[in-house]
Amino acid sequence: MKSLKAQDAPLSHADQQLKILSEPYGDEEFVLFSQKLEESGLYPLTSTGVEILQINVGKMCNQTCSHCHVDAGPDRKEIMTKETMQLCLDALSKSNIKTVDLTGGAPEMNPDFRWFVEEIKKLGKHIIVRCNLTIIVANKSYYDLPKFFKKHAIELVSSLPYFAAAKTDAQRGEGVFEKSIRALKMLNDVGYGMQDTDLKLNLVYNPSGAFLPGDQNALQNDFKKQLGENYDVSFNELFAITNLPISRFLEYLMRTDNYVEYMDKLISVYNPIAAENVMCRNTISVGWDGYLYDCDFNQMLELKVQGNNTKHIRDFNVQELDNREIVINQHCFGCTAGAGSSCGGVIS
Amino acid sequence: MEKTYYNPADLKKFGKIIEFEPELGKKFFDYYNSVFEEGSLTAREKSLIALAVSHTVQCPYCIHAYTDDALQRGISNEQMMEAVHVSAAIRSGASLVHSVQMMNRVKELSM
Numbered sequence: 001m002k003s004l005k006a007q008d009a010p011l012s013h014a015d016q017q018l019k020i021l022s023e024p025y026g027d028e029e030f031v032l033f034s035q036k037l038e039e040s041g042l043y044p045l046t047s048t049g050v051e052i053l054q055i056n057v058g059k060m061c062n063q064t065c066s067h068c069h070v071d072a073g074p075d076r077k078e079i080m081t082k083e084t085m086q087l088c089l090d091a092l093s094k095s096n097i098k099t100v101d102l103t104g105g106a107p108e109m110n111p112d113f114r115w116f117v118e119e120i121k122k123l124g125k126h127i128i129v130r131c132n133l134t135i136i137v138a139n140k141s142y143y144d145l146p147k148f149f150k151k152h153a154i155e156l157v158s159s160l161p162y163f164a165a166a167k168t169d170a171q172r173g174e175g176v177f178e179k180s181i182r183a184l185k186m187l188n189d190v191g192y193g194m195q196d197t198d199l200k201l202n203l204v205y206n207p208s209g210a211f212l213p214g215d216q217n218a219l220q221n222d223f224k225k226q227l228g229e230n231y232d233v234s235f236n237e238l239f240a241i242t243n244l245p246i247s248r249f250l251e252y253l254m255r256t257d258n259y260v261e262y263m264d265k266l267i268s269v270y271n272p273i274a275a276e277n278v279m280c281r282n283t284i285s286v287g288w289d290g291y292l293y294d295c296d297f298n299q300m301l302e303l304k305v306q307g308n309n310t311k312h313i314r315d316f317n318v319q320e321l322d323n324r325e326i327v328i329n330q331h332c333f334g335c336t337a338g339a340g341s342s343c344g345g346v347i348s
Numbered sequence: 349m350e351k352t353y354y355n356p357a358d359l360k361k362f363g364k365i366i367e368f369e370p371e372l373g374k375k376f377f378d379y380y381n382s383v384f385e386e387g388s389l390t391a392r393e394k395s396l397i398a399l400a401v402s403h404t405v406q407c408p409y410c411i412h413a414y415t416d417d418a419l420q421r422g423i424s425n426e427q428m429m430e431a432v433h434v435s436a437a438i439r440s441g442a443s444l445v446h447s448v449q450m451m452n453r454v455k456e457l458s459m
Contacts, residue, residue: 214420222422
């Protein structure tokens with residue numbers, strides 16, 4: 001499967017996605033996210049102070065998942081340079097940010113990934129890597145990743161949409177489930193996800209279709225039971241994350257005529273407590289080219305942070321970012337639906 | 349206007365039944381929501397029962413709603429279909445057990 005960009009699909013363009021999200025769709029006129037925030041006393045939505053720097057080190061990936069909000073894949077060549085990584089390090093060194101969240105694409109495919117991790121670690125920051133699992137078994141140059149992760153006490157967050165092959169492969173590609181299980185066993189072997197270690201291995205559950213995630217604890221119990229009994233695999237927590245209606249998932253919703261019903265679902269279960277705790281309030285997202293966004297989703301919609309001075313990591317000004325107003329649009333309903341959703345799972 | 353009795357868009361209007369009779373409508377929804385809370389049975393078990401019963405009463409709204417609910421709960425396709433087979437088995441069993449009456453009548457009237 002090619003990325004939307006490689007196909008030159010209309011929805012590979014952020015402005016086309018925003019047009020669909022922002023305008024009435026046929027006879028359907030959706031309530032505005034800003035109006036719901038207003039009703040909750042949260043408009044304009046503002047930062048509560050930057051605690052996490054999420055860095056997207058590139059859109060290249062060994063997988064082409066059907067729901068990917070990054071439109072990542074092997075055909076994407078946008079990769080963060082070592083120079084931009086150095087700018088991130090400079091920004092981190094003069095801030096109190098405690099956590100760095102590395103994402104992609106498959107972040108490990110960036111040729112400077114390991115150097116970057118080592119440099120961030122020297123600054124005493126906690127590192128999260130969003131590892132897609134299959135990269136570990138993609139070829140032998142990656143086989144030692146579990147040991148590398150362990151050496152730097154990296155927290156891993158890895159997608160596994162279901163505890164059986166059919167649904168996982170339908171979302172993430174043929175053979176992905178089997179490879180993911182192999183990678184999980186390699187991670188378990190070095191201590192990740194095991195009870196007697198501090199090496200955190202958290203899984204991400206994304207619905208494999210046009211429905212919302214259910215109760216996170218119940219799903220976690222199912223995953224623990226099924227993966228433990230059937231595959232002898234252990235992990236720490238399961239994060240249930242809602243698919244946001246952007247990029248490939250938006251294309252899927254449109255193609256299958258599920259868009260209106262999905263938006264209705266997101267809006268009907270808007271949760272003001274989730275809105276209060278959305279991750280963009282304590283996070284800044286850095287794009288592969290160094291530009292700054294309120295979150296990874298805004299990054300893919302090319303909605304840069306508001307503010308006069310700090311637009312790029314080279315101009316990083318924590319004070320200005322701590323007091324910024326967050327850029328919102330209709331896709332934000334994805335983070336406030338039900339128990340809410342963030343890169344760390346439910347938020348209420 | 350839709351030329352069918354069932355319109356998918358009507359499902360999300362279910363709550364509006366309170367417009368014509370608020371008191372009973374509200375009591376119904378309070379009761380309905382309480383029924384589906386975690387209890388001696390888990391909410392997941394109740395969801396599967398609801399899915400099976402939806403097929404028995406052949407309510408398209410209920411089938412739509414409880415299929416979505418089952419997917420959200422991570423219930424597998426196999427589990428959903430097994431629940432529907434329980435519904436089908438009871439339904440067909442209910443027909444077949446009446447055949448005893450038919451057999452009795454045949455025997456009554458036959459030499």
